Amino acid sequence: MAQPVIIHLDERMFSESERPLAASGALGVSAFRYRSGVAALRIQNGVGSAVLLPFQGQQIWDAEFLGRRLTMRSMFDEPIPTRDYLATYGAFFIHCGGTSMGNPGPDDTHPLHGELPNLPYQDAALVLGEDSTGAYVELTGSGWDRRAFGHDFEARPRLRLYEGKTFFDATIEVENRSLKPMPFLYLAHINFRPVDGGVLSDTVRDDARDAIVRVPDLAEDATPSVRDYHDAVAKNPSHHRTLEDGQAIEPEIVLTMKAAADDDGWTHALQRLPDGGGDFVSYRPADLPYAVRWITRSGDQDALGLVLPATAAPDGLAAATRNGQLVWIEPSHAFRTDFRFGALDASACRELNSTIETIRGS
Numbered sequence: 001m002a003q004p005v006i007i008h009l010d011e012r013m014f015s016e017s018e019r020p021l022a023a024s025g026a027l028g029v030s031a032f033r034y035r036s037g038v039a040a041l042r043i044q045n046g047v048g049s050a051v052l053l054p055f056q057g058q059q060i061w062d063a064e065f066l067g068r069r070l071t072m073r074s075m076f077d078e079p080i081p082t083r084d085y086l087a088t089y090g091a092f093f094i095h096c097g098g099t100s101m102g103n104p105g106p107d108d109t110h111p112l113h114g115e116l117p118n119l120p121y122q123d124a125a126l127v128l129g130e131d132s133t134g135a136y137v138e139l140t141g142s143g144w145d146r147r148a149f150g151h152d153f154e155a156r157p158r159l160r161l162y163e164g165k166t167f168f169d170a171t172i173e174v175e176n177r178s179l180k181p182m183p184f185l186y187l188a189h190i191n192f193r194p195v196d197g198g199v200l201s202d203t204v205r206d207d208a209r210d211a212i213v214r215v216p217d218l219a220e221d222a223t224p225s226v227r228d229y230h231d232a233v234a235k236n237p238s239h240h241r242t243l244e245d246g247q248a249i250e251p252e253i254v255l256t257m258k259a260a261a262d263d264d265g266w267t268h269a270l271q272r273l274p275d276g277g278g279d280f281v282s283y284r285p286a287d288l289p290y291a292v293r294w295i296t297r298s299g300d301q302d303a304l305g306l307v308l309p310a311t312a313a314p315d316g317l318a319a320a321t322r323n324g325q326l327v328w329i330e331p332s333h334a335f336r337t338d339f340r341f342g343a344l345d346a347s348a349c350r351e352l353n354s355t356i357e358t359i360r361g362s
Helices: 224-235 237-241 317-322 346-361
Strands: 005-008 019-024 027-033 039-044 048-052 060-065 093-098 123-131 134-146 152-162 167-176 182-190 199-202 211-214 249-257 267-272 278-283 290-297 302-310 327-329 334-344
Touching: 005 019, 019 123, 019 134, 027 134, 060 334, 093 152, 093 167, 152 182, 167 182, 167 327, 182 317, 182 334, 199 237, 199 346, 224 237, 224 249, 237 249, 267 302, 267 346, 278 302, 278 346, 327 334, 334 346
Parallel strands: none
Antiparallel strands: 005 123, 019 027, 027 039, 039 048, 048 060, 093 182, 123 134, 134 152, 152 167, 167 334, 182 302, 182 327, 199 267, 211 249, 249 290, 267 278, 278 334, 290 302
């Protein structure tokens, strides 16, 4: 195989006029800048497209495959240049965590989901290459986060999209650059668009041992339908598995689950669509032992966190510390994991669902 071609990215390459940057076969990359000023890459691969943010969290802001938009619906039509998590909300995929993760609890002072989501990247590069799966384009880079008398870490993610494939291969490596051990948490925030009539399949048993439901505080004016829904899921977690047309889920529902893996150490989750296709997430529970599910369906947001693979429950740093869920990275060492997510046609969806059923039955 030929050596990969590396294109080092610079903020000066991006302007409001979209410009071609690289092309190989069905793979094409163009650069542009949103009205907000955020630099973006649009990648075409013959069966879909994605918009990636090379200097802001290395997020996937948007993705479309097989003629269908995968990304959650939100009130944001473009990313905003900020590190405030809720001030730029609606990306398809976000790296979350760092020295903290999840919703801050009453004993926490950290930002929502930690330092990683909108981390500024000092270096970013495109890689065009080929491996046993096929020709690909990859976004990579490095971003530092440092705090005097606190932490010092470098994040090095990779997002790879193949020619003619409908999924992303993702890797994240975080190195502790300080001279003392660093507590670390991670969550891969993958935000699909829920489809009415969709059915959620995974390797999690529907009982209190493997599926813990976070019971939300409902507003006084919550409708009977919303109250009945949350009550039903709290009593029987399997109730959430079918996405009913017109069922509001507000506030969000959050489940923290434990998934069984196959003999190779992988597990899978699937949104099966009425037309036979689907959306999926595959990962290794040995690296990311908590399968977080997040769903919200309202007038402002419509999102399905089918599975957000994580090192801990998303309940904040204090809770993770109490529950022994911190990952400790020694000086000059790194945490690393990889996972895959995307869309499936009907044939691939049936095959993956069969794999899930086999793992559940074993």
